[in-house]
């Protein structure tokens with residue numbers, strides 16, 4: 001499908017792609033690659049070429065609206081459903097000074113609107129207003145520690161972490177839509193219990209509808225970047241879970257995560273891609289499916305799931321993909 005392109009010939013819209021968080025999501029690339037306020041070590045778009053913090057117009061909001069309209073019409077012709085219009089560019093979407101206006105222009109289309117932001121500009125009133133127009137907003141909270149923040153997110157030198165954290169709390173207290181947070185864990189930077197505990201305490205105050213614990217699963221900007229092992233990610237999950245009611249993994253299994261098939265093997269893979277499963281829950285599922293424990297043993301032997309002990313309990317977790 002041909003879609004209008006920006007100056008770098010990158011399509012302004014793409015998809016719809018399956019998203020575990022948003023169903024079928026039509027992506028909106030409202031920022032050219034790669035303008036961002038951060039240069040994260042794990043960025044899958046590569047190192048940031050233009051590190052900026054002053055929002056400006058990259059594309060006229062009407063140009064974006066027309067691109068979205070054309071894409072929706074094409075998707076309708078091929079019978080592709082769209083659950084969300086999602087601003088998820090190759091950079092930071094709130095650098096777009098026209099974001100609020102664009103959301104207003106898209107609103108009459110009657111499709112829910114999502115923005116996936118790194119939260120770095122949420123201390124600005126105009127950015128909070130723009131994000132507040134979306135139905136679903138995801139904000140990045142990898143760390144609440146200044147040193148780790150510089151290490152992992154490579155922020156623009158004029159940004160202040162305390163301003164950002166305050167802005168997140170302020171936004172959370174007023175946002176009418178759904179707020180999610182995303183915490184990307186990187187081995188030996190922010191995966192320690194102390195770092196995750198501090199993040200969890202902050203998230204406990206923010207009270208997101210859902211907190212996602214993510215790991216890098218695609219080739220990162222900084223090649224030395226590593227995902228933590230399963231035990232470490234599981235510990236992080238449990239720590240965040242002690243402060244936030246809904247916590248989920250985001251570990252690169254977008255495709256089949258909704259699939260509850262009645263096939264117990266597939267169900268175990270789908271569920272463990274989202275949550276660690278306590279041994280008791282695995283037993284209950286096997287019983288319901290009238291299946292034997294050998295199904296689990298086989299998945300462990302194949303390296304698809306892993307047994308992890310935590311706080312005197314046994315859990316089963318999905319083995320995580322690693323960036324190649």
Ligand code: SF4
Pocket residue numbers: 036037038039040042043044045048090091092118
């Ligand atoms: S905030 Fe997002 S786009 Fe920007 S560098 Fe980090 S991962 Fe890449």
